[in-house]
Amino acid sequence: MNIVSLFSGCGGMDLGFEGDFEFDGRYYDPHPFQIVWANDNDKYACETHAANFSCSIHNSDIANIECDPIRLYPRSNIAVLIGGFPCQDFSVSGKRGGLNTKRGNLYRHFAKALYTIRPLVFVAENVPGLISITNGTALEQIISEFAGCGYDTSYQILNAADYGVPQLRRRLFFIGTMSGQPKFRFPIPTIPEDSWRTSGETLSDLVDRAEDQAIKHVWSKASRNRGQGNKPIVKNRPSPTIRAEHHGNIEYHWTNKRRLSVREVARLQSFPDTFRFPCSMSESYRQVGNAVPPVVAWHLAKEIVKWMKT
Numbered sequence: 508m509n510i511v512s513l514f515s516g517c518g519g520m521d522l523g524f525e526g527d528f529e530f531d532g533r534y535y536d537p538h539p540f541q542i543v544w545a546n547d548n549d550k551y552a553c554e555t556h557a558a559n560f561s562c563s564i565h566n567s568d569i570a571n572i573e574c575d576p577i578r579l580y581p582r583s584n585i586a587v588l589i590g591g592f593p594c595q596d597f598s599v600s601g602k603r604g605g606l607n608t609k610r611g612n613l614y615r616h617f618a619k620a621l622y623t624i625r626p627l628v629f630v631a632e633n634v635p636g637l638i639s640i641t642n643g644t645a646l647e648q649i650i651s652e653f654a655g656c657g658y659d660t661s662y663q664i665l666n667a668a669d670y671g672v673p674q675l676r677r678r679l680f681f682i683g684t685m686s687g688q689p690k691f692r693f694p695i696p697t698i699p700e701d702s703w704r705t706s707g708e709t710l711s712d713l714v715d716r717a718e719d720q721a722i723k724h725v726w727s728k729a730s731r732n733r734g735q736g737n738k739p740i741v742k743n744r745p746s747p748t749i750r751a752e753h754h755g756n757i758e759y760h761w762t763n764k765r766r767l768s769v770r771e772v773a774r775l776q777s778f779p780d781t782f783r784f785p786c787s788m789s790e791s792y793r794q795v796g797n798a799v800p801p802v803v804a805w806h807l808a809k810e811i812v813k814w815m816k817t
Contacts, residue, residue, distance in 0.1 A: 523804020
């Protein structure tokens with residue numbers, strides 16, 4: 508079953524939907540999905556995506572892609588539309604511009620693609636702050652537009668740690684199904700809080716390893732300051748949320764000797780070690796921080812497969 512991916516970034520959600528990867532000693536089976544068309548306006552993220560997926564990714568402003576996926580794949584051939592439209596204008600740590608900004612309105616291009624492609628189901632990701640901004644009217648507006656495209660939309664905040672990701676990362680997911688279809692049920696947590704995977708368990712083999720560009724085990728040398736990212740993560744807990752915008756102030760290792768490496772934050776996001784980051788260290792950090800944890804996406808895809816069989 509074919510998938511169109513928008514706001515793809517480096518491909519965290521895409522990898523989860525395709526499956527067939529190993530993370531933290533567990534193999535995540537392939538799903539019956541294939542990414543056939545992807546888009547992102549960040550050329551470096553596109554380079555990383557291209558290094559890890561067989562499909563073509565189009566580096567362009569989503570406002571300019573029009574109906575390219577339709578020219579390539581008839582409506583009946585697209586099963587799922589996925590994407591994480593930009594979240595900075597909805598984040599409680601951002602400027603909270605909401606729908607009153609150009610970036611905050613990018614969801615409309617996702618809705619346009621939804622209306623044009625008409626997949627069986629769509630998945631969109633954002634920050635939990637979207638629920639509360641403008642007293643909930645932004646959320647209502649977005650769901651209303653999805654309804655206008657012919658989809659019943661459910662939403663839920665998922666914590667990545669509940670699904671085996673060694674990170675405390677809460678994100679809002681929208682699942683939309685064609686009107687009149689059975690209701691979609693979100694995946695129930697697979698890991699109880701007292702058994703959450705910890706940073707120490709996931710990163711133990713890299714503690715004393717020297718920098719190694721071959722596996723992107725390289726880290727920021729930014730000096731300490733009073734801002735975010737200047738405290739060490741806790742060894743026996745999941746890490747805090749991996750951020751995209753940190754200007755080199757990525758969190759310190761629990762040893763307090765250095766900051767986390769690109770490979771370490773990729774693991775904390777549940778990327779397999781086989782996932783390549785061909786870009787600079789700073790770009791790679793940003794791509795990892797912007798991504799949907801592949802393991803969370805894998806569990807969503809698993810539930811979608813179940814839903815499709817009902």
